[in-house]
Amino acid sequence: MIIVTRPGVTEDELDEIRERVESLGLRTHVSKGENRQIIGCIGDEERLSSLPLLGLRGVEAVHPVMRPYKLASREFSANLTRIPLADHTLGGSSTVVIAGPCSVEGEGMALETAGTVQSAGASAFRGGAFKPRTSPYSFQGLEEEGLEILARVRRVTGLPVITEVMDTRHVEAVAGHVDVLQVGARNMQNFALLREVGRVHRPVLLKRGMSATVKDLLLAAEYVMQQGNMQVILCERGIRTFERATRNTFDVGAIPVLKEESHLPVVADPSHAAGRRALVPPLAFAAVAAGADGLMVEVHPRPEEALSDGEQSLDFAQFRALMRDLVPFAAAAGRPVATTANPSRQ
């Protein structure tokens, strides 16, 4: 931590600042400038987090030196985290595609979609059982029945399955039915939920909140990891800005920043960022070109009849075209599209 004093700080004020810092076990080192003093605080910066330094008389600015996240940072782990998803690995040398409908609307549509995305090259299946909807009057998901259907999709296709969990009380049940737990954008700072998914033995896909900085996202991952679950997948899905031409503003630059800052794998959700299907392929290609480890794409057998997110869901033909066109981009990025090792399962 670096503390910059106000111009004309008194010796007494300076002493008080140093005493407060040193009382927490850190050392201080003062550089005297022409007007202001610079106080370097050496030692465990975390201990200062409870001290309202900016509120002390004589303090003008405070600059952290260390990253506020530890377990999620590159400094913590020299090796990239790799997350096995059945035959494939997220965070490794291939591009992994997760696909499926926004909501599980029934067993038939779920199995039909899973079979199709699997044969088109997807490595995992997504589908919502509990749906976070902005309006209470929108379809809220099939809930427990949806979980049963997901478990069945998993058995029938062999595809790993991912679904969102929204309530601390459901974590155990969801973890009993699926392979990966998703924490949605609206719950990225639901710290009770983060702690709860940190206690299960399932990878967690953590979506970036609409107003979350990269740092906030990594601190949310830290909440999960601090409970012992190191299998966190970060997901860029667009942030909220003044621009409304797209549903969200896809922050493609966050992908290389996250890869620099963290050892955790990064996937992109072009569907939510785009908000309409014509924009899904360009955003998907951009994400892979920028270094994403994988994609999560919404696919529906008949998007015009979807109970949620129909505008941004690809139909089967569009998804097959996406997978075909993705191949050279993934190759250019040095991370070819993962393909199903055991096609006989289909």
Added chain:
Amino acid sequence: MIIVTRPGVTEDELDEIRERVESLGLRTHVSKGENRQIIGCIGDEERLSSLPLLGLRGVEAVHPVMRPYKLASREFSANLTRIPLADHTLGGSSTVVIAGPCSVEGEGMALETAGTVQSAGASAFRGGAFKPRTSPYSFQGLEEEGLEILARVRRVTGLPVITEVMDTRHVEAVAGHVDVLQVGARNMQNFALLREVGRVHRPVLLKRGMSATVKDLLLAAEYVMQQGNMQVILCERGIRTFERATRNTFDVGAIPVLKEESHLPVVADPSHAAGRRALVPPLAFAAVAAGADGLMVEVHPRPEEALSDGEQSLDFAQFRALMRDLVPFAAAAGRPVATTANPSRQ
């Protein structure tokens, strides 16, 4: 709902759009423009919410006509919602001030603060037992012990008490100890929590999320109200923008907009918006000038030792000065500061 077609829409496409809308029980009415057609959909707009209209061939734009929230809207209730807080009423003819520390750090400091803010004119006490902190390494609150302390503050001072609830599993316990449940900005779209607080018999203070529009905030209120709890207090606490000179950007304009759109009372939290104590009074005065029904202000006996939000907490002298200077602004707004009816309690 108004549907605008693409230029050159075919008769078949037009028929399909109309059929889809009419199959849901609405009527359609077409205005033929020079290039595009305008389709007015007459009837219960809510039924269209599941239809991905923008995904239909031939559709260029869709404009809702009705508000997506109902129970929270002015059209639903001609009368303003008034929420009794012991001797005072939030949403009535006076300005109600809620004050107290960010976190309850112990019984002594809680009682000391409550007594002081009460004698300075506050009508309710706030204090956090469960704290949502961006970093898992920050102080997380005294939890159950904090609730016990709050209950004791309530008994000793007679002040109504408000505290945040973060987990669906805690709703019942929190409701058993305090008068008003707060849902924090980070949980504004934690729909599981919204539904749960909608089922208790306690007013809910709902803070606007950092990236929530006014519409999103009212839809979050709708989630609570739809479960039967109509006692919702809306709270403007700043939104996240590109500006970092203040912790958040206090959206003072949202206050009159919320008052226009909704019958629910609106309070402002200048402390979180400001992020530092020097800015708390001007934001508090601005909020009242813009029509807020009340304020929620962070106060701490020794802000320089606070375990959270010390930078933005007022000390006792500063809070007394705020209350004194607030008087003419509240009078100018036609809503004088509520003062304790029964000072003998102090």
Added chain:
Amino acid sequence: MIIVTRPGVTEDELDEIRERVESLGLRTHVSKGENRQIIGCIGDEERLSSLPLLGLRGVEAVHPVMRPYKLASREFSANLTRIPLADHTLGGSSTVVIAGPCSVEGEGMALETAGTVQSAGASAFRGGAFKPRTSPYSFQGLEEEGLEILARVRRVTGLPVITEVMDTRHVEAVAGHVDVLQVGARNMQNFALLREVGRVHRPVLLKRGMSATVKDLLLAAEYVMQQGNMQVILCERGIRTFERATRNTFDVGAIPVLKEESHLPVVADPSHAAGRRALVPPLAFAAVAAGADGLMVEVHPRPEEALSDGEQSLDFAQFRALMRDLVPFAAAAGRPVATTANPSRQ
């Protein structure tokens, strides 16, 4: 300037950084941390502005210590800048109201409006001759003819007149006709224009750009002042955020921040922030409550016929009501509304 090195910086890298800084005439002072080094740079920070410090090997972060603006800062001038506007002073002990139509549409409407706002208590008249319109198909102003009308309003009413200048080639002509030159939000970083208005002997009202931080606004003022014109008025008029319920998000918190940081007077433009007339009064009151020195309000004899900004213009009765209701807020702020010293002029 404080430079923080990367963990594991080498001695050679450290030496290179220090040499580069010292070659510009500053001294360096190193605090050795556990992983990183902190280099305090002592001396004229401005000289470092051309050095791409973040691009040097071994540098992780750079924190400026001094404000990047000088002439505009509180440190430069202990006295608040006061700008005389005929009988009144902006930046002094009273609240100054500037009012008039968005565009000057003709001599009759200009004189009618000026007379009305003057008798209602406005201290200056605003009116656009050159209009910056988002669409080239919108009304662009009466241009030179508008300037002539403004000069006539000035002669007839005695009111100081303010108008926008958009082109470096017009600065001299505009300065010949009016009392205060306005630089609009869209030109806040039109540096050629800033320099040009810095060379005339007229106060400059500088509107904050839609995506300008407080720091950017003060640096724009610095451009004007650096040319010798110290008479700059800062204007908060709303910033662009994700929220569309108001035309812009009125950043009321910027007002006290600007007053802390700078000696320049601050006015608020509630009309552009609001975007519709019902919101103008609450934002005006909020601005004054937060410490604004003045207001600039759009008024039109028949807003429903206005050629620009009709939605947000007050009619005469609404403006009179605003001025009446403003009185107690301005008094509460300790800065009563300036009233015309010489009513016989009316």
Added chain:
Amino acid sequence: MIIVTRPGVTEDELDEIRERVESLGLRTHVSKGENRQIIGCIGDEERLSSLPLLGLRGVEAVHPVMRPYKLASREFSANLTRIPLADHTLGGSSTVVIAGPCSVEGEGMALETAGTVQSAGASAFRGGAFKPRTSPYSFQGLEEEGLEILARVRRVTGLPVITEVMDTRHVEAVAGHVDVLQVGARNMQNFALLREVGRVHRPVLLKRGMSATVKDLLLAAEYVMQQGNMQVILCERGIRTFERATRNTFDVGAIPVLKEESHLPVVADPSHAAGRRALVPPLAFAAVAAGADGLMVEVHPRPEEALSDGEQSLDFAQFRALMRDLVPFAAAAGRPVATTANPSRQ
């Protein structure tokens, strides 16, 4: 234009709205809803632009039906605009790379950089002579001398040259020295400048403003085109959001949206979006993957000595690597990198 009335609009109010609209030569068509009326306005929507519809009694909402831009829209031109740049064409079947230093700092460095980027495959040279700097204390460019150097680079290398113009008074001189005029992000709504560059016979590269929507950018292009200059190149360079991990947030989704909406070519500036050189390649690849017609990249012989934007400038080796790695992405996008037709010129 579609007008939605308030609930309970009176017949008189409805008549007044219709009369106002019809008096401008449009027809109206009313759909009666259960509470509100929907008025479709048929005819030349542009004529309504001066009418403050939202200010009329009885009007609740107004929805435009047509695009506010015409010349820039896809509906105006079935053919994509192609802009010849010496041997190559921007907006055609290849990816065009423009490269060079932020500022022209001298003839030697300009020629050295131009030769290098040309041999690495760039099709045009960029370099600033007039620099828009946030601080008046930063290097402002070599101005006229810079223009002379650019003209010399052009003669020596045969590369087309692009530079920014900031002042209406300089447009003619700049157009006399270079091939393409750039309007910077800070001047995107400097309408006087837009009109002036609309009158010269040179292509204009128009950078998106930091808070400009896609619509605003297209309206700015419309200003240029309305003066007769149809050779406009749109440039995405990042927008300002709450995220500070990158200098700006690169809005990669704007690229396919602009390609859908307009026939104008779209280039991306990854350097300004990124703000640091390590992020330039991933953003460049993402832009091309999303459909950009070209890239504009900052390159400097010795970035650590650059007078501006050193942090985000690539050195020669980094630029060569970028060009090499770009090849498969451009091929995947179906738009191979343009290569110099006549290498003997080098």
